[in-house]
Amino acid sequence: MLFNSFEFAIFLPIVFLLYWFVFNKTIKLQNLFLLIVGYVFYGWWDWRFLFLIAFSTIFDFTIGILLEKATHSQKRKWLFAASCIVNIGLLGFFKYFNFFIDNFISAFDTIGYHIPSVSLKIILPVGISFYTFQSLSYTTDVFRRKMKPTTDFISFAAFISFFPQLVAGPIERAFHLLPQFHHKRVFNLDEAIKAMRQILWGLFKKIVIADTLSTYVDAIFTSYDVLPGSTLLLGAIYFSVQIYCDFSGYSSIAIGTARLFGFTLLQNFSYPYFSTSVSQFWRKWHISLTSWFRDYVYIPMGGSHCSLPKTIFNTLFVFALSGFWHGANWTFIIWGLLNGLYLIPNLIFKNKKVISENNLFGIASMLFTFGLITFSWIFFRSNNVAQAFQYINGLFSKSLFSYPVQHGMAITIPLITVLFGVEWIRKKEIELFQPQNIHFGLRWIIYLCMIIICLAFFKQNQSFIYFQF
Amino acid sequence: MKLFLHNILKLVFLTIAVLIFSLFFIRDRVAQSSILAALPDKHQLLDTIKYPKIMVLGGSNVSFGLDSKVIGSQLNIPILNMGIHAGIGLEYIVNDIKPYVKKGDLIVLIPEYEHFYTDDFYGDMELVQMVFEIEPASKKLLNTNQWLHLIKYLPTYSAKKIKNFVPSLFNEKTGIIDIYHRKSFNTYGDAFLHWTLPNQNYLHAPKSNHIENVNKEVIVFLKEFKLFTEKQGARLLIFPPVIDETSFNNKINIITKIAKELKNNDIAFECEPRSFCYNDSLFFNSYYHLNKLGVDKRTLQLLKDLDRLKSE
Numbered sequence: 008m009l010f011n012s013f014e015f016a017i018f019l020p021i022v023f024l025l026y027w028f029v030f031n032k033t034i035k036l037q038n039l040f041l042l043i044v045g046y047v048f049y050g051w052w053d054w055r056f057l058f059l060i061a062f063s064t065i066f067d068f069t070i071g072i073l074l075e076k077a078t079h080s081q082k083r084k085w086l087f088a089a090s091c092i093v094n095i096g097l098l099g100f101f102k103y104f105n106f107f108i109d110n111f112i113s114a115f116d117t118i119g120y121h122i123p124s125v126s127l128k129i130i131l132p133v134g135i136s137f138y139t140f141q142s143l144s145y146t147t148d149v150f151r152r153k154m155k156p157t158t159d160f161i162s163f164a165a166f167i168s169f170f171p172q173l174v175a176g177p178i179e180r181a182f183h184l185l186p187q188f189h190h191k192r193v194f195n196l197d198e199a200i201k202a203m204r205q206i207l208w209g210l211f212k213k214i215v216i217a218d219t220l221s222t223y224v225d226a227i228f229t230s231y232d233v234l235p236g237s238t239l240l241l242g243a244i245y246f247s248v249q250i251y252c253d254f255s256g257y258s259s260i261a262i263g264t265a266r267l268f269g270f271t272l273l274q275n276f277s278y279p280y281f282s283t284s285v286s287q288f289w290r291k292w293h294i295s296l297t298s299w300f301r302d303y304v305y306i307p308m309g310g311s312h313c314s315l316p317k318t319i320f321n322t323l324f325v326f327a328l329s330g331f332w333h334g335a336n337w338t339f340i341i342w343g344l345l346n347g348l349y350l351i352p353n354l355i356f357k358n359k360k361v362i363s364e365n366n367l368f369g370i371a372s373m374l375f376t377f378g379l380i381t382f383s384w385i386f387f388r389s390n391n392v393a394q395a396f397q398y399i400n401g402l403f404s405k406s407l408f409s410y411p412v413q414h415g416m417a418i419t420i421p422l423i424t425v426l427f428g429v430e431w432i433r434k435k436e437i438e439l440f441q442p443q444n445i446h447f448g449l450r451w452i453i454y455l456c457m458i459i460i461c462l463a464f465f466k467q468n469q470s471f472i473y474f475q476f
Numbered sequence: 477m478k479l480f481l482h483n484i485l486k487l488v489f490l491t492i493a494v495l496i497f498s499l500f501f502i503r504d505r506v507a508q509s510s511i512l513a514a515l516p517d518k519h520q521l522l523d524t525i526k527y528p529k530i531m532v533l534g535g536s537n538v539s540f541g542l543d544s545k546v547i548g549s550q551l552n553i554p555i556l557n558m559g560i561h562a563g564i565g566l567e568y569i570v571n572d573i574k575p576y577v578k579k580g581d582l583i584v585l586i587p588e589y590e591h592f593y594t595d596d597f598y599g600d601m602e603l604v605q606m607v608f609e610i611e612p613a614s615k616k617l618l619n620t621n622q623w624l625h626l627i628k629y630l631p632t633y634s635a636k637k638i639k640n641f642v643p644s645l646f647n648e649k650t651g652i653i654d655i656y657h658r659k660s661f662n663t664y665g666d667a668f669l670h671w672t673l674p675n676q677n678y679l680h681a682p683k684s685n686h687i688e689n690v691n692k693e694v695i696v697f698l699k700e701f702k703l704f705t706e707k708q709g710a711r712l713l714i715f716p717p718v719i720d721e722t723s724f725n726n727k728i729n730i731i732t733k734i735a736k737e738l739k740n741n742d743i744a745f746e747c748e749p750r751s752f753c754y755n756d757s758l759f760f761n762s763y764y765h766l767n768k769l770g771v772d773k774r775t776l777q778l779l780k781d782l783d784r785l786k787s788e
Contacts, residue, residue: 013628027477194477194480196479196480199480200480200483203484225679226677229677229678229679230676230677233677451487454487455487455490455491455494458491459491459495460635460639462495462635462636463632463636463638463639465635467601467628
């Protein structure tokens with residue numbers, strides 16, 4: 008069930024009313040209801056994968072309890088290793104099996120040995136990368152004694168299958184979200200109103216901006232071989248904005264929806280395109296994943312508290328891994344590595360100075376950072392590495408200085424201007440779209456206009472980019 | 477909570493009121509000149525055409541993919557290409573021409589593959605546009621099931637009308653006729669403006685998966701239509717659509733299922749789907765839209781088939 012679908016528009020109010028009016032008597036009832044709702048929501052895509060999520064839940068719940076009971080550190084390590092193997096194993100099988108097999112076969116092909124293809128028709132369960140990481144964060148935190156394991160299975164299962172963030176995050180830490188399932192939620196009017204505004208802004212970003220841009224991005228990335236460099240540049244910029252609006256739009260809807268049910272989720276984006284350096288960008292982009300990798304991979308590897316070559320290796324490794332997390336394709340790995348490479352000068356010169364974006368140098372740095380990030384998105388968006396290089400080759404040709412072939416600039420430029428204009432004005436605020444200080448009548452007109460505009464731009468079956476991960 | 481629900485309901489009702497107003501009182505000037513608006517023009521042609529005749533039914537695969545004049549003159553029968561847009565739904569495409577079916581007519585039905593396994597059978601946004609803007613009288617052709625499928629498109633369509641209406645207040649009519657314009661058809665009902673244009677890049681059909689299955693309702697509907705045509709003394713021939721090779725291979729699973737299902741129900745395609753799978757270079761801007769070379773090839777192939785079947 009997509010957030011931007013007719014089904015969800017029916018589903019959400021029903022669930023909301025049942026949650027607050029029927030199942031609000033006890034925490035147990037609230038959690039049980041959320042668990043059922045999570046499974047219905049997930050089963051809407053493919054009910055068969057409910058068994059997978061149920062297995063993952065039961066397994067990690069059991070590991071959590073056994074970790075608490077285990078006194079020997081060796082036994083604890085074994086239990087934790089089992090959790091890692093099972094979670095990463097599931098992810099590896101469903102997401103990476105064919106990738107490894109195909110690459111293994113090609114590698115043998117290059118040295119003259121032909122191995123017949125054994126690719127399996129594996130369907131990738133929606134959101135598997137997200138919920139396995141969430142589940143893994145629980146066992147990791149229990150293993151590190153950062154939190155006590157829960158003995159309440161229902162609340163743990165509800166935590167894993169919490170529908171607003173089940174399929175594309177934000178990837179929640181157990182110590183942040185799980186305790187919220189242990190307290191009875193009470194309706195808060197102020198929070199609910201803010202949540203609705205957040206959902207509306209998220210829908211606007213996804214339906215109006217991201218989906219409009221996607222039409223042009225798809226067209227440009229399909230015809231990249233015949234288009235001038237200027238249009239390819241436009242395509243890359245469009246994709247930068249598209250992926251941002253698509254994913255941050257999704258995150259806004261997810262966080263807003265969770266708020267409607269009395270939960271606070273982690274912030275996932277913080278105006279990333281106003282970053283004046285790549286390192287700042289990565290503190291503001293997909294925050295929940297970046298911090299996951301930082302806390303569970305980068306820091307345990309030694310992070311930046313080791314020799315310079317080791318720090319560079321750690322950085323590149325984590326970024327390559329993060330790219331690989333996105334998908335079983337070399338394009339993602341190169342995208343990750345490229346972003347890691349961007350950070351190396353910072354590591355060498357240990358430059359921690361934050362450039363203000365409010366002066367000319369700051370704006371130039373911001374545009375330069377945007378350029379670097381946009382360049383890396385070309386790999387992310389391309390179907391394969393060869394296409395990415397051909398695209399870049401076409402981009403940096405003489406035709407870069409020609410006038411771009413019209414690709415909806417009459418509509419896209421105003422939309423992008425509105426987006427960045429609103430964000431620039433509100434960049435100091437955590438809550439972007441909260442027009443509570445505007446006169447009541449005008450505020451309602453804004454709401455109404457936004458709903459009508461969303462409906463007018465709405466296209467059926469426009470999935471979110473991050474659902475494929 | 478009461479205040480929250482009260483405010484939400486107020487906003488919902490306000491939105492619904494605006495949408496209803498738009499649906500019934502705002503004129504969609506974009507629709508008036510769109511490809512869909514060619515349907516009443518084709519009805520007018522149907523009123524004047526002699527019978528027995530050939531009516532070719534389908535979506536844009538048909539409208540963009542035939543030179544009906546050649547078929548008509550070779551077979552010496554009046555012919556009209558009734559193809560408009562697959563989005564108005566197979567059910568509507570067929571029900572729309574029922575009043576025009578006369579004794580001796582040859583009905584050549586070329587559904588697009590999506591009609592068999594997606595909601596395209598019932599129609600989507602294009603059908604909403606058709607029944608609210610182009611041919612309001614044709615609402616009576618829609619059954620309850622179709623309405624149920626169309627409900628989800630109503631809010632979007634109403635909002636789109638507002639979106640189209642606002643700029644139309646400031647834009648003067650340019651008089652430019654593009655390939656999707658009402659006037660892009662010749663007197664045989666063929667869209668022909670693209671015949672002189674170069675190919676454009678387009679996306680191929682995505683790979684079909686094992687979950688896709690033929691909608692049984694489509695089969696029942698086609699069987700009933702076959703009986704109807706026989707009752708009228710007409711003849712129904714069902715052909716596969718023409719499709720590019722890449723898309724054909726991507727869709728091979730579901731195409732095989734469709735062909736098998738039709739055969740099992742005694743309404744088989746008149747030829748193998750693969751015979752209408754053409755090289756990608758013969759397509760203009762979609763895996764269903766032929767360029768002129770493709771149109772000529774398909775016309776000759778269909779002509780040959782019709783000639784053979786006519787004498788059977």
